[in-house]
Amino acid sequence: MKQGFAMSDDNASAASAPRRARKAEAAPDLGVAAAASGVDVEQHIYETVFDSVLNQRLTPGTKLPEPALCELFGVSRAVIRKVLQRLEHERIVELRPNKGAVIAAPTPEETRQIFEARRALEVSIVEIAARRHTPQDLADLRRLLAHEHEITHNPYQPAWAACAREFHLRIAAVAGNPILTAYLTELMTRCSLIVALYQPSGNAACEHAEHGRIVDYMEKGDVASARAEMGRHLRALEDNISLDRGASTQTLAQMLNLG
């Protein structure tokens, strides 16, 4: 098969020109801003790739050649390599030695493990959140539920996925443990990859109702029911994933929402 990339052609002219405005001898470029922006540039590249994965512009299996990313972002290979290693550790990309980086493609077995891990984590998280929530926390969750309700009938899948993601992460935020939140964030990102791979026939309205029940139990202080409902909800999510595949024909620049 053929990957639909054409970046070395259309980007060689667009990205190489601003690249030279770094240490020019004519412009008195204050070196402080250039050096201090280094860490921000790295974060920007990371977030761009991350966001593209969440929005399914970068789909599992997509190759991420280092030279292409260098030209797209106008940086050296060292910083690209650093970002790729970070993404690898979060299981978003897979780094095959001497063969390049690709967006990770969770196998069915990994999918099972990811959902089992989510259940293990989230039932504990919702238990902590059910004990620790403030009135403000509940108001925020209700507001998220209202936004969910509006978007339930939106056919654009990534929008709903982002909404649901925000809900689960908000509960983790209520629990107030950054470590558990980080783990859950990682697992939910991998779930985005799963959704992109095996398009689930998810019923947004059904999921929305389950979210509502979870908040209801939290408000009542019914910890056990909140745990049970979260467990049911996650099992239901796992239960509707098919095994179709979809291949893309976009360019890497389009997937990254650049140019």
Added chain:
Amino acid sequence: MKQGFAMSDDNASAASAPRRARKAEAAPDLGVAAAASGVDVEQHIYETVFDSVLNQRLTPGTKLPEPALCELFGVSRAVIRKVLQRLEHERIVELRPNKGAVIAAPTPEETRQIFEARRALEVSIVEIAARRHTPQDLADLRRLLAHEHEITHNPYQPAWAACAREFHLRIAAVAGNPILTAYLTELMTRCSLIVALYQPSGNAACEHAEHGRIVDYMEKGDVASARAEMGRHLRALEDNISLDRGASTQTLAQMLNLG
């Protein structure tokens, strides 16, 4: 304060010599072995640092200068940098921009979060393990308990810590979810840092008894009791950490068990 390092002196003569035996023109060094060993070298460096942290030779706050590590392991800065980034992502070292890497020193608040995350994870892990264990799994756990019993009266703290660590990770292995095992591994490594920082007055015999009860409940299939006992056990662990500090005077080479 003064860090007790003297590596640039005694290592400049010992490590720079074998460094040159890489691409010499006289020796027909087969480049395949040198290139293929690259990933193993990286893994070796990682495991050396990791092991040194577990054994409390590398204690929180210890600086890890890149040039020193380059000479100690005879590699370039790129590979050292890669290992440091990996260790940073696992929260074992902290990478302060432009200020170097140090062994992480969990704060009291982080300590609370780490133990809360351990409880959240391990009660679910032991529940899965209690449902999924085979006779062989139970035999292995009993064997670990026997080894624990022998070492209970050993005054050398890291030996007992390694034993307890193995027990908890074995339960995770019985649960059979690599993702949860990886998260727990990370948390237990951070617990080693906590132990090194705030030396707990842990009662090994008491912990050993709790381990035994956990396995008993698993064997009986009493899932709820296994969960509860694990929760009690982890709370007890958290409850005895003091707030003393200890500073080291060893050289980095000694801490890494080299030469």
Added chain:
DNA sequence: ATAATATAAATCGTTGACGATTTTTGTATT
């Protein structure tokens, strides 16, 4: 026409070097 082989292109791993920042050391002043 297809398969196998050889050549060419692209990509990755590693290294050494340069500039910028931080830390240490030495000096002068109060």
Added chain:
DNA sequence: AATACAAAAATCGTCAACGATTTATATTAT
């Protein structure tokens, strides 16, 4: 003697280049 300041050393971030490996392409033989 202690503090403040300045020079020097050490360390880190980034980059460009070289060799090795992989992938794609072109050629040739069956």
